[in-house]
Amino acid sequence: MCWRVDHNAGLVLEDVSFAPAGHAPLQVLASLTLGQLEVPYDTGLRNTEDITSQGFGGRSMLTLTARSCGGERLTTPVPTIGDGSVGSVEPREVLCRETVDGGISYHATGEEPGDEPLVERRTDLRLSTISKVGWYEYVTQYTFGADGSITPELGATGDLSPADYTDAAHGWAVGEGDHDHAASHSHNVVWKMHWALGGRGGQRVEQYDAADTDEMGPKSRVVSGSLTGIGREDTRTMTDRRWWRVVNPDRRNDDGHPVSYEIDLGASSSFTFTRDDGHEHGGYDIAFTEASDCELFATANRDGHCGRGVPDYVADRQELDDVVAWVAIGFHHVPRDEEQSPMESHWQGFTMIPRDVTATRPDAPPSRETVNGSPPPAE
Numbered sequence: 001m002c003w004r005v006d007h008n009a010g011l012v013l014e015d016v017s018f019a020p021a022g023h024a025p026l027q028v029l030a031s032l033t034l035g036q037l038e039v040p041y042d043t044g045l046r047n048t049e050d051i052t053s054q055g056f057g058g059r060s061m062l063t064l065t066a067r068s069c070g071g072e073r074l075t076t077p078v079p080t081i082g083d084g085s086v087g088s089v090e091p092r093e094v095l096c097r098e099t100v101d102g103g104i105s106y107h108a109t110g111e112e113p114g115d116e117p118l119v120e121r122r123t124d125l126r127l128s129t130i131s132k133v134g135w136y137e138y139v140t141q142y143t144f145g146a147d148g149s150i151t152p153e154l155g156a157t158g159d160l161s162p163a164d165y166t167d168a169a170h171g172w173a174v175g176e177g178d179h180d181h182a183a184s185h186s187h188n189v190v191w192k193m194h195w196a197l198g199g200r201g202g203q204r205v206e207q208y209d210a211a212d213t214d215e216m217g218p219k220s221r222v223v224s225g226s227l228t229g230i231g232r233e234d235t236r237t238m239t240d241r242r243w244w245r246v247v248n249p250d251r252r253n254d255d256g257h258p259v260s261y262e263i264d265l266g267a268s269s270s271f272t273f274t275r276d277d278g279h280e281h282g283g284y285d286i287a288f289t290e291a292s293d294c295e296l297f298a299t300a301n302r303d304g305h306c307g308r309g310v311p312d313y314v315a316d317r318q319e320l321d322d323v324v325a326w327v328a329i330g331f332h333h334v335p336r337d338e339e340q341s342p343m344e345s346h347w348q349g350f351t352m353i354p355r356d357v358t359a360t361r362p363d364a365p366p367s368r369e370t371v372n373g374s375p376p377p378a379e
Ligand SMILES: [Cu+2]
Pocket: 156, 185, 187, 333
C-alpha cells in the first residue's frame, strides 16, 4: 500500500493489496480514509464536523514519540499552515507502523491421540496517526491481519469538554455529589472505502440476510440465508445476521468461487448526521456509491454540484461498477468518573474480511492441506 496525509481526512491509504501466503497479491482497495467525524452534544448546544472543519492533517496531526508508537515512526512532509496552499511544509514523524500479536489464529486438535495441537498465533500490521481536535485526541488506526482482514478503528482520548456541563438528563455527574454533569455526546464516524478487488471497476455489491423461518426442524428452527444484489447506488441499515460484500465476478479462486471481501459492521450506535436529518437517505449504516472525484466527504462536501453528502450522492441511483462504500459507526459517549483525567481511549470501528479470495486457508498446516469441501464418506 501507499500512504499520505490529507489536510482534511488525515491518514490516507491507497492501492492496498493483500498477498495470501503462497499466492499472488490481490489488489483490494484503491483508497481507504475517514469520510467524516461529527460530534453532536446531547444538549443540542454543540456540534462539530471535525474532518471538514478543522481536519485531521496539517497542524492537527501530532508528532509521535517513542511512548505513543511502539513500532517504527515514519516521516512525511506536513504543512505548517492550513492545507499547504500557502506557507511551508515540515517533515514530521506522524505515522506509526507496528507489528503486533493478533492472538490465536487457530487451535485445532492433533491428528492422533497424544499429538500436540495444531496452533498458530496471528501477526497483525498496524498503522496509526494521532490528531488533536479541540479537547479530544483521536487515534486513526488500521489493522491488517495476516488473514487478510482490514480493521479501521478510531480511538478517542484527551479530555472531556470542560465547556459542556448540563443536567442529569443530558449528561453524567463526574464531580462530587450530583452537580457537575458532563454532557453526553456522540462520535459519529463514516469511513470511506474505494474498492478495487483485482483493480478498479467491474465490482458488484451484495447483501446477505439470514432469516428465521416459521419452520421448526426436528432439533432447531430452520434459518434461511440468501444474497441479494445491490445494482445501484443506495443506503442500507443494519439488522441481525446481515452483512455485505463487494465481489469481482470475473476473478475466481481455485474452487471457482468469485473473490470478494465481506464488510461486517459489528457493534455500533446507529446515527443520522445532523446535516442529513430529514433526508430520505439520511439514516444509514452503509452506503454504496459510484466513484466520483468530487464526492470527498460523507457530509459538508464543498463541491456543491456533485452533492453535499452521501444522501445526495445516492439520489440519482447510478449503476454500481467502480464502487465506493461508506460505513457509518456511531458511539454514544456517556462520560464516566474515570475519564478525568486524561480520558481512557474508547474505540469504534468495523472489519472487512476476505471471502473466497483463496480456495482454502492459504497457510494451512501440512496435515490439513487437502481439506476442501465435504469429506469423502468413511470406509
Ligand atoms: Cu466522547
